Amino acid sequence: MARTTGSDGEKTEAAIREAALDLIARLGFEAMSMRQLAASVGVQPAALYRYFTTKEALLHALMLEHMERLIASWGEARPARGSDKEKPAGRLAKFVENHIRFHLARRNATHVSNLELRSLSSERLEQILALRSQYEGELRSILTDGQREGVFQIDDVALTAMAIIQMITGVIVWFRPELRLSEDEVAANYHTMTMRLVGAEA
Template identity: 45%
Template structure:
């Protein structure tokens, strides 16, 4: 029997995804087998194929969901009246959203190389949509004189790298609170583009 007694798609599918997320983040995609994921969930390896065609599809689904949820949360933010306010909001949002999902963030950045070319293209398209949002803020700020920067695309990539880096070192019981970190990074983001 492939399916464990008492399991169902409604409960097992999220457990498969959660186990895969944790194992990929801890050991890396290449080092994790479907058998390990099954053992973590408590089902036989063959049962996993009820919930996903293969390990690549599982990785893609995790990354795709992370990016689409990120874009939806970004789109739900209230519109701010100025580029300065928009950049401040973006920085705080980016840090807050990503601090709540460190494993998904790690996988989204470190396991891109593990995707098939077709899956890579799909995830890159979503990443570009997110980057384009920030780049539009920076370009608008530069055009109105609120920001001073020579290349909006490079500034976009640098800011995203800086903001995402918080997930590598932040600890809830550390010296700075989450709000402190968001405020300090928002201030650094604004200063990096010459905002007053």
């Protein structure tokens, strides 16, 4: 056999990406074999190599897409200039809310991006870390502005930014949609905790 009826490159690549996110999130990147992935997609192992030159290139593509979407998501959610919510407190609120919702909607991709960095070559790792640093820079600038304007009480901006990022990303470790709290409640809770954390007025 060879090409199958109805086969479509775009759809196959999308299916590979989705199946890979699921398998890597569950088993880990090193533990997932290309044969497993192919079987999950319903394709022979060799077919994967039409879309990704190596296993590592696949991982890199997944992380790149995740980071670019995250940054784009914040670009759209960020309050417009001149609006009332352009003040530091409003920007921070939006940042936390967008972050929580984005990550809850993409648990697999988040797990992959957070847990599998060490499987990247140094060159690819640097690119992903640069994007991550760009995103975190947005938070740092919010904190810096709030500190300058006297609405936040922050000892160390860089440390506080890391603490907030760790705290709000950690939601995917324990949150299960079928449980007690709704996504809205969780987002509201993290918002409150973040505002207290930076010493902002309620």
